Amino acid sequence: MDLGLNGKRAIVCASSHGLGRACAMALAQAGASVVLNGRDGAALDATAAAIGAATGVRVATVAGDVAEDATQVALVAAADGVPDILVNNNGGPPLRDFRALDAAAIHAGLDANMVTPIRLTQRVVDGMMERGFGRIVCVTSASVKAPTGGLDLSSGARVGLTGFLAGVARQVAGSNVTINFLLPGLFATRRLDGVHAYAARAQGVSEEEAAARARARIPAGRFGDPDEFGRACAFLCSAHAGFITGQSLLIDGGAYPGVL
Template sequence: MNLGLKGRTAIVCASSHGLGRACAEALATAECTVVLNGRDADALAQTGDALRTHGGIVHTVAGDIAEEAVQQALVDAAGGAPDILVNNNAGPPLRDFRLLDADAIHAGVDANMVTPIRLVQKVIDGMVERRFGRIVCITSGSVKAPIAGLDLSSGARVGLTGFLAGVARQVAHANVTINFLLPGLFATRRLAGVHAYRAEANGISIDDAEARARDAIPARRFGDPAEFGNACAFLCADTSGFITGQSLLIDGGAYPGVL
């Protein structure tokens, strides 16, 4: 499928590993110029080299996207006029909500709500002027169905969704869309932490926790990050301009509801 993205420029935050990297790979395959970001400069460089094998142009900006200088460096690396922004950031570690102090709560909200909003503010007016823009925010399946231990992550990401849902309606007339991707359990580094938390909480082995998690998914497997990346690229496609303000849950059928 031709997504109509050849020559477009995409910023993909937190993209040296996991779902962010999968989104960057899918956009590079669609012939976008991709600006990668990550805190680990070595891992970021390796990801950049891997994506260049697709034949596209890849830039890298190392650093924490919560920092103003890093945010500006990402925009500058995209020539000051990115067509696509994929908001992504690591969520806080799984933790009982009783153990969260004020600093931890503020840090979680800043990372998973404030920072992506600030990035949207930096790029959206240019998108409106050029009459093309695609913003995809990676949140979590816990936005749809809260998960014990992810209370801080869920709260911050629900806040982000609510904030940008209104913004999406303000810019839709200019062919600028804002959508949300809600991952369930995917085979990434974070999954190991999920299994460890559930094993301790339930007094079982990590292997048993992994088996229970897999068995609870109707697809009977964990997600392949490439599947997630392809969904991201589809939402960014030139022909996806009538999809906006939506939250797409990708969880192998784990969520039991119909809405």
């Protein structure tokens, strides 16, 4: 399917590894030029080279913390000042018992996973509205729908982001600008190793056993492949998804047992 993204410009935050990289690759495969971001310059350059070689599209990089104003300004500039697509993504705070969170840690988690994507949205949304096309996708977490111990700060920040931007989505939809949310369950990324380590300590088992238990709770019988997550992101960014906005798409292999 042609997603109608040839020539579009995409910013994908935290995209040197994992789900962000998968989103960037899928958008590039659909014909969009991409601006990558990450703190590890070497990993960022390697990802840019891989995406460029695989797709032939223009790939730019901006190294730095996406929470910093200078990095945000550079990201928009690298998209020629006119990004059509923004994928808000950032690493979640470390898993820990909520009792161990002091004020500094709470504020840092909220800044990274709620304030930063809101600020980036503010930077790009007016231009998208003026041009009559925009796609904003926020990578949050399955814990938005099914809170999990150890992810309390992540859950709270991402629920706050969802509530804030769900209202904004209705304000900008008439200009063909959509804002949606992707909620990953357990995907085979570096983050998953930390999840297993936390669960192993909490359950008093090995990390291998914790991983086996987690896999057994997923009806699909496996952990997610980042590539399939990236393709879902690309579709929400496509010309065909203009009537989908303010929605939270859970991608977890059926682990969440509810119907809503």
